[in-house]
Amino acid sequence: MSYLNNDTCPKYRISKFQDNLLERFQTIRSRTETVCKPLPIEDYVVQPQDFVSPPKWHLGHTTWFFETMILLPYFKGYKVFNANYNYIFNSYYETVGVRVIRTDRGNLSRPSVEDIYLYRKYINEAMLQFFQKEMSKDVSVLFELGLQHEQQHQELLMTDIKYILGNNPLFPPYIENKNSEIAPAKTSKWISVKEGVYEIGFKGDGFCFDNELNRHKVYLSAYQIASELVTNQEYLAFINDGGYEKFRNWHAEGWDWIQNQKAKAPMYWYFIEKEWHNYTLNGLQPIDWNAPVTHINFYEAFAFASWAKKRLPTEAEWEVANDQFNWGKRWEWTQSAYLPYPGFTTADDATGEYNGKFMVNQMVLRGASVVTAEHHSRPTYRNFFQTNLQWQFTGIRLAQ
Missing domain, CATH: 1.20.120 (Four Helix Bundle (Hemerythrin (Met), subunit A))
Structure with missing residues (x-):
C-alpha cells in the first residue's frame, strides 16, 4: 500500500x-x-x-x-x-x-x-x-x-x-516566442509493402476505445506509402497549378464545397502583400514551406492526391506500415469510411454512445497531431471527422 x-x-x-x-x-x-x-x-x-x-x-x-x-x-x-x-x-x-x-x-x-x-x-x-x-x-x-x-x-x-x-481580426497569438507547430521536413521516400493477409485492430492489455476492436485479418494488394507527410511547399504547387480552380481532381461534393466556401487554400492561409502567411499558435507568420501542410479537409486531401497522380492510403494500409515511418505531427486522412470492425458491439450504458453512433458519413484519420496529449494515441487509434472540416490539425500522407 x-x-x-x-x-x-x-x-x-x-x-x-x-x-x-x-x-x-x-x-x-x-x-x-x-x-x-x-x-x-x-x-x-x-x-x-x-x-x-x-x-x-x-x-x-x-x-x-x-x-x-x-x-x-x-x-x-x-x-x-x-x-x-x-x-x-x-x-x-x-x-x-x-x-x-x-x-x-x-x-x-x-x-x-x-x-x-x-x-x-x-x-x-x-x-x-x-x-x-x-x-x-x-x-x-x-x-x-x-x-x-x-x-x-x-x-x-x-x-x-x-x-x-x-478568426479574431487581430490574429492574436496564443503563446509568444514558442514555435509549437514546426515539424522539419525530411526527404520523402516510398515504403513498399508486399501483398498479403495482415491483422489490424488493437491487441494487448492496455486501454483502447471500442472502435479499435476486434482484431481481424485484411487482405492488401502490394502498395507503397510515403515516409513523410506532404509539405506546405508541395501543397503550394497544387494551388499554383489551379488546384482549387479545376474540377477534374475533386469529388462532386468537394467541388460544391469549393463553390460555396470560395475556398482557395487551406484554413489559416492568407495572401498578404504578395506573400503567403498562415495563422499559427504564435500568431500570423510567413509560411514555413518545409512544415507539413495542415488544416485541410478530406476533400482537399483527396484532390491533392489525385493531382499528384497518387492516392490516400486506406486505414489498414496505414496501420500495417506505421512502424516504418514517423507519425504524430498531423492527423492523417485515409480513404477509409468510418465503419465498425467485424463483431463490433457497444456497451448497454451511456458509454455505448461514445463511438458507435458516429459510424456514418465520416472518414477515418490515423496518427496524432502536435496538440495530441502525450501517450494518448497508438497505431490502432481511429479518429474520425466529417469530410468538410478543416479546423483540426490534419495532414496528408500519400500512397500508390
Whole structure:
C-alpha cells in the first residue's frame, strides 16, 4: 500500500494500481487548466462556429464526465455540485438526459469561468475521496475512459482555441516566442509493402476505445506509402497549378464545397502583400514551406492526391506500415469510411454512445497531431471527422 499526501485532503490509503491512476488523474486534470492558462477571461466564452466549443465548456464538460459517469452511480452519499450542470455540460449522451444544443454553448455567459473552476475543484476533491475505496474492474475501466476522454478534449480545446484566435481580426497569438507547430521536413521516400493477409485492430492489455476492436485479418494488394507527410511547399504547387480552380481532381461534393466556401487554400492561409502567411499558435507568420501542410479537409486531401497522380492510403494500409515511418505531427486522412470492425458491439450504458453512433458519413484519420496529449494515441487509434472540416490539425500522407 502507499499513501497520498495532498494539501486539500487528509492522507488517503490507496492501492498501487489506484496510485498510478490517481497520479495520472491529477496530471491530466492539471494539464487541461494549463492549456487555458494563457487565455484572458474573454476568450473562454467565444464560439465562432457550431463545430467549435468555448474553452469554458470544455472545462465543464470534462468535469461533468467524472461526476456523471463515476461519482453519481458509484460514490455513495455524493452530492451534486449544481443540478443544472447536467443540462449544460452533457455533450451528446441521449441516455443521460436533455442538454443545451451545441450551437448555444457560446451563449452560456453563466455559469462564470470562476464557477467552472470551482466545479473542477469540487469534483477533483470528491474523486480523491473516492480513491479511499478499492475500485472494481468495471469502475477502473470507466475511470480510464474518463482520463482518455479528457485527453481527447485537451486536443479539441487547443484546436478550438486556435480557431477562436485565428478568426479574431487581430490574429492574436496564443503563446509568444514558442514555435509549437514546426515539424522539419525530411526527404520523402516510398515504403513498399508486399501483398498479403495482415491483422489490424488493437491487441494487448492496455486501454483502447471500442472502435479499435476486434482484431481481424485484411487482405492488401502490394502498395507503397510515403515516409513523410506532404509539405506546405508541395501543397503550394497544387494551388499554383489551379488546384482549387479545376474540377477534374475533386469529388462532386468537394467541388460544391469549393463553390460555396470560395475556398482557395487551406484554413489559416492568407495572401498578404504578395506573400503567403498562415495563422499559427504564435500568431500570423510567413509560411514555413518545409512544415507539413495542415488544416485541410478530406476533400482537399483527396484532390491533392489525385493531382499528384497518387492516392490516400486506406486505414489498414496505414496501420500495417506505421512502424516504418514517423507519425504524430498531423492527423492523417485515409480513404477509409468510418465503419465498425467485424463483431463490433457497444456497451448497454451511456458509454455505448461514445463511438458507435458516429459510424456514418465520416472518414477515418490515423496518427496524432502536435496538440495530441502525450501517450494518448497508438497505431490502432481511429479518429474520425466529417469530410468538410478543416479546423483540426490534419495532414496528408500519400500512397500508390
